[in-house]
Amino acid sequence: MVGAREAVARVGEEPDVVTGEGAPAASAPAGRASAGWKVLPIVEGLVLLIALVLPWVLQDYLTVFATRVVILALFALSFDLVWGYAGIMSFGQALFFGAAGYGVALMARDLNVTSILLILPAGTLIGLTASLLLGGFLLLGRYPSSVIFVSLGTLTGSYAADRLARGWYYLGGQNGIPSIPPLTLGSYEFEEGPIYYYMVLGILVVVYLLCRFLVRSQFGLALAGLRENEQRIAFFGYKAQHLKAIIFAVGGTIAGLAGSLYAFHEGFVWPNMLGVVFSTQVVLYVLFGGSGTLIGAVIGTVIIEGVSFWLSDNYRDVWPIILGVLLLLVIMFRPLGLISFVLGERERVGSFGKAPKETGNAAP
Amino acid sequence: MASTFAAAFEIVSFGAIIVLVVLGLGIIASMMGIFNFAQGEFVLLGAYVTYLAYAHGAPVWAGMVAAPFVVGAIGFVLEALIIRRFYAAPIVAMLGTYALGLIIRESVRGLIGGFYLTVPEPIGGSIDLGSVHISAWRFTIIVITLLVMGGCYLLLARTSFGLRVRATLENPALARASGISTPLIYGATFAFGAALAGLAGALIVPVFSLFADLGIRFLIQGFVAVMVGGVGSFIGPVAGAGVIGTLSAALPWVMSPVVADVLVFVLAIAFIKFRPQGLISGKGV
Numbered sequence: 299m300v301g302a303r304e305a306v307a308r309v310g311e312e313p314d315v316v317t318g319e320g321a322p323a324a325s326a327p328a329g330r331a332s333a334g335w336k337v338l339p340i341v342e343g344l345v346l347l348i349a350l351v352l353p354w355v356l357q358d359y360l361t362v363f364a365t366r367v368v369i370l371a372l373f374a375l376s377f378d379l380v381w382g383y384a385g386i387m388s389f390g391q392a393l394f395f396g397a398a399g400y401g402v403a404l405m406a407r408d409l410n411v412t413s414i415l416l417i418l419p420a421g422t423l424i425g426l427t428a429s430l431l432l433g434g435f436l437l438l439g440r441y442p443s444s445v446i447f448v449s450l451g452t453l454t455g456s457y458a459a460d461r462l463a464r465g466w467y468y469l470g471g472q473n474g475i476p477s478i479p480p481l482t483l484g485s486y487e488f489e490e491g492p493i494y495y496y497m498v499l500g501i502l503v504v505v506y507l508l509c510r511f512l513v514r515s516q517f518g519l520a521l522a523g524l525r526e527n528e529q530r531i532a533f534f535g536y537k538a539q540h541l542k543a544i545i546f547a548v549g550g551t552i553a554g555l556a557g558s559l560y561a562f563h564e565g566f567v568w569p570n571m572l573g574v575v576f577s578t579q580v581v582l583y584v585l586f587g588g589s590g591t592l593i594g595a596v597i598g599t600v601i602i603e604g605v606s607f608w609l610s611d612n613y614r615d616v617w618p619i620i621l622g623v624l625l626l627l628v629i630m631f632r633p634l635g636l637i638s639f640v641l642g643e644r645e646r647v648g649s650f651g652k653a654p655k656e657t658g659n660a661a662p
Numbered sequence: 663m664a665s666t667f668a669a670a671f672e673i674v675s676f677g678a679i680i681v682l683v684v685l686g687l688g689i690i691a692s693m694m695g696i697f698n699f700a701q702g703e704f705v706l707l708g709a710y711v712t713y714l715a716y717a718h719g720a721p722v723w724a725g726m727v728a729a730p731f732v733v734g735a736i737g738f739v740l741e742a743l744i745i746r747r748f749y750a751a752p753i754v755a756m757l758g759t760y761a762l763g764l765i766i767r768e769s770v771r772g773l774i775g776g777f778y779l780t781v782p783e784p785i786g787g788s789i790d791l792g793s794v795h796i797s798a799w800r801f802t803i804i805v806i807t808l809l810v811m812g813g814c815y816l817l818l819a820r821t822s823f824g825l826r827v828r829a830t831l832e833n834p835a836l837a838r839a840s841g842i843s844t845p846l847i848y849g850a851t852f853a854f855g856a857a858l859a860g861l862a863g864a865l866i867v868p869v870f871s872l873f874a875d876l877g878i879r880f881l882i883q884g885f886v887a888v889m890v891g892g893v894g895s896f897i898g899p900v901a902g903a904g905v906i907g908t909l910s911a912a913l914p915w916v917m918s919p920v921v922a923d924v925l926v927f928v929l930a931i932a933f934i935k936f937r938p939q940g941l942i943s944g945k946g947v
Contacts, residue, residue: 387753435935445753446697446893447938450885451931457882458927465920574878578760585757615772622765629758630747 337641342593345600349499353492365495367603369560372502373576374583374595375509376552381581382589383513384545385525386437387449390456391553391580393432394425396572398554399561400463403475406562412482417558425554426547433546438539442528453577460573474568481562490563498559502596505552509592512548521545525590582621586628588635597637664793673911675800678807679866680907681900683880684887685814686858688899691888693831693851696748696755700740700763701884702877703770704856707733708863709781710770713872716781722868723784729864730857737856741849749848763877771874783868803865810861811900818896827851831894883910886930892940901941906930 349368353361377391398421405411405420436451437443443451463469470476481488488494512518523531524541532538561567570576587598602621609617632638687701708729715725744762748755783799818824829837830847838844863876870876883906891902906926913922934940 387756389756436931439935441938443935444938447889447934449753449756450697450889451934454882454886454927454931458924462920462924465923574882581757581760615768618768619765619772622761622768626744626758626761626765629754629761630744633754 338591338593341597341637341640345593345596346503353495358491361492361495362490363607365490365498365563366560367600368495368498368502369556369563370580370583370603371596371599372498372505372559373553373556374580374587374599375502375505375592376549376556377580378584378589378592378595379509379513379552380546380549382584382591382595383518383525384521384542385445385528386542386546387445388452388546388549389449389581390432390452390454390577391549392572392574392576393452393456393459394428394550394553395557395560395576395580396459396463396567396569397428398422398424398557399567399571400469400475402558403478403561403567404469406478407475412479412562414481414483414488417481417562418555421558421561422551422555425557426551428554429547429550430543433543433550437543437546442539453574456572456577457574460569463569463572470568472569474566474571476566478562478565478567480565488562494563498563501555501559505555506592506596509552513592517541582625584635586625586635588637588641590634591637591641594635594637594641598635601636667791667794668796669915671794671796671800673908673915675797675804676911677904677907678804679862679869680880680883680887680910681811681903682803682807682862682865683859684884684899684903685810686855686862687884688888688891688903689814689818689858689896690852690855692894692896692899693827694749694848695752695893696745696759697752697885697888698745698852698855699756699760699881700766701759701855701859702879702881703763703766704733704737704859704877705863705866705880706767706770706874706877707736708860709867709872709876710774710863711860712864712867713774713779713781721784722781725781726784726861726864730861733860733863734853734857738849738853740856741852745852746845746848767874767877774872774874777873779872781867781872799868803869806865810858814858815896823850882927883907886927886934889934890930890940892942895942898940898942905941 352364356364373391373395376394377388380386380388380391401424402417402421405417411417411420432452432455436448463474464472481494488497513521520531520536520541523534524536524538528538531541557571560571583598583602584595585598586602587596588594606617606621609620613620628635634643683701683705686704687698690696690698690701711729711732712722712725715728716722740762744758745755748758783797785798785802787798788795789798789801818827826837826842826847827850829840829842830844830851834844837847867876870879884903887903887906888899889902890905891900892898909929910923910926913925916922917925
């Protein structure tokens with residue numbers, strides 16, 4: 299019955315959709331748009347195509363840089379799942395990223411383990427464990443936690459971990475853990491360069507597809523409902539807190555995977571990786587690119603890191619200010635991020651109804 | 663005995679600094695429902711204004727008097743231009759104020775470079791109490807904190823302006839219907855919170871010296887203090903700040919500073935989890 303009412307409401311709202319973001323999909327009648335031509339796969343295909351040919355076009359040192367960006371995109375994906383889909387503001391996503399980084403760095407330093415077959419599962423597991431613990435504590439419980447509490451709780455967790463790493467001699471203090479040996483597979487060593495790049499890109503594509511499947515599934519639908527109206531989802535009989543804890547753990551797992559790749563790629567870990575710097579960095583990527591679309595997170599990472607790399611020679615001091623201004627403009631006038639210039643609202647949400655206006659929205 | 667007294671003074675003096683920083687944050691969070699991530703940068707701006715006055719030959723105390731007015735004015739303008747758009751969504755407000763803070767912080771960093779700039783204490787020397795010497799300036803900070811706290815309380819509890827602020831907090835629609843200009847009240851409250859941050863920055867700059875990350879240092883401690891104390895009242899955040907400030911200053915005396923540092927946060931988050939309304943619940947003053 300509710301479904302029927304929803305359908306009626308949707309028909310009533312169609313004019314809104316038509317006057318949407320001016321994307322081709324939005325200009326078609328709503329019913330046909332979901333069956334016909336879509337922008338999202340085209341954008342995704344384009345990004346993948348560019349990513350695939352990049353090492354042939356770029357010089358070697360730029361390929362190394364591109365590898366770092368791909369790893370950070372993986373990290374951004376983890377945050378996008380948590381914030382963009384479930385509406386949980388995790389201001390401490392770097393905690394899982396950095397914890398996994400530190401964990402695998404210690405494995406390499408103290409146990410001489412560098413095999414990719416052990417390192418990546420270990421990093422993933424560290425991310426999963428850490429996010430289950432923190433997420434379980436912050437999200438579960440007799441009373442649902444407020445969004446403010448969760449966001450400040452994750453922020454504080456990340457900040458506390460940063461302080462701990464800075465002061466703990468075993469973890470290398472301020473300097474972190476330097477000179478991590480390269481990742482190995484049998485006797486092969488993954489050095490920085492095209493091979494590492496393609497390996498990381500392959501992981502990103504696999505994780506991306508898994509996430510895409512997840513958010514388009516029944517579970518993803520429940521998540522989107524959680525983001526839009528938590529109370530209604532609870533009335534439908536979902537355990538909203540459990541859903542949140544699960545997606546938080548999935549996000550933490552991906553962040554852990556990204557963190558272990560990052561540690562071995564850079565060759566060192568340092569306290570910032572755990573702290574507020576990286577936590578807020580990933581928020582910037584996702585907001586800028588467009589939260590609630592997986593590809594938006596990737597695009598945001600590429601643009602911010604790319605421009606920052608490009609400007610860092612001449613405009614090092616001005617760039618963070620420009621970044622702040624751009625971010626403020628995006629939050630105020632384009633709350634759905636850059637991707638919303640090409641992607642219609644209907645397609646962003648998927649084929650299950652229209653998102654209300656509040657989605658990460660800055661409008662008063 | 664003497665060392666105990668010195669330790670107690672250190673603890674109280676640090677607690678006072680945290681209270682001073684949290685006052686503005688707490689007023690904005692309680693009265694407007696916004697967790698202002700740019701608050702740390704308002705502290706930084708206050709410190710910067712004081713430094714500017716000193717660098718241009720004016721006495722330090724003149725800079726300290728000017729700082730709250732300058733920062734309050736900046737806060738008023740920012741509220742009218744930007745913050746006003748965020749009232750509907752508290753999370754977006756966090757992100758927006760974070761971006762604002764980033765802009766301010768990096769601008770100041772560009773202006774002062776990566777240096778630590780020192781500003782002398784306007785009241786130097788020490789107060790001798792028998793065998794104990796306590797810093798005169800830190801003592802002054804404690805006194806000023808007490809005065810400002812009392813002043814804020816009186817302003818919110820006893821004046822008609824305070825009544826309007828509380829009315830706007832409790833029921834904005836009814837407040838508007840009663841002829842209170844709620845946008846103006848929000849603007850004034852935000853400016854007042856910013857001015858308090860500016861004052862805090864001006865007073866602590868001789869103790870910590872001026873560097874771009876000065877504000878960030880206190881921001882998370884401030885948030886935790888507000889949550890521990892309880893959002894919604896004036897007294898709550900102040901009490902929370904007292905607790906957090908005292909704990910963070912006292913624990914390093916009995917255990918390793920690193921553990922103490924982290925323990926304060928863990929204890930605070932656990933406390934908030936099991937008592938979400940904070941130490942002092944309820945709205946009002």
